[in-house]
Amino acid sequence: MTTPSKSTAPTDEAGSDLTFYTTAELAREAGVTRRTVMHYAEIGLLPPDQVTASGRVLYAPYSLRLLRDLIDLRALGMTLEESRDMVTLRRATHAPDGTYRRDWVREDVPLSDEQLQRLQTRLHVLNSAYERQKDNLARFDRWLTKRFVATRDS
Incomplete structure (x- = not known):
């Protein structure tokens, strides 16, 4: 580091x-x-x-x-715009040292309700996709690990 x-x-x-x-x-x-x-x-x-x-x-x-x-x-x-909104949200709800601010209020977030709704929808889509795929991802990871460890050891 x-x-x-x-x-x-x-x-x-x-x-x-x-x-x-x-x-x-x-x-x-x-x-x-x-x-x-x-x-x-x-x-x-x-x-x-x-x-x-x-x-x-x-x-x-x-x-x-x-x-x-x-x-x-x-x-x-x-997208870059969605990423910008996420960073804006994080900066509004976290202190400069990265700790979560428990005292933040809605007015601290300089995003419209519409922007927040779009962001929430996108996050739900990503989370749902991850939940549907996590077993497959773990299985593929185990398979690849076995394959490449076996190939390397041969």
């Missing part, structure tokens, strides 16, 4: 150093290219948490979780 940069990281109110990832570190940790991180930042999916006076872009550790979520959502077939 990459240790996030501290060299140019700002400090919090107490004066202690905050740990941030550079674009390259964040990309490496998530297993994507720098260009992917930059693209997500450009389109507003993953805005930087800090920009230094010299223009260096920095991301808090929570951004790594958001980036991994984006990668997973895209792998599940969600």
Whole structure:
């Protein structure tokens, strides 16, 4: 695991150093290219948490979780717009350190009821598909594991 940069990281109110990832570190940790991180930042999916006076872009550790979520959502077939809504929802209901905010209210979520309804429908479709396929997926995984372990041992 990459240790996030501290060299140019700002400090919090107490004066202690905050740990941030550079674009390259964040990309490496998530297993994507720098260009992917930059693209997500450009389109507003993953805005930087800090920009230094010299223009260096920095991301808090929570951004790594958001980036991994984006990668997973895209792998599940969600559109960029659906992914954006999911990230917006997560940012509204979670603190910057990634912990769930129990005190959030509907007004904290800058998505319309229509957007939330579409998102919920999409999530139900994905969850239903997973539930229908999880036994098959497990069976295929066991079969592939046996096949490739047997082939490798031969």
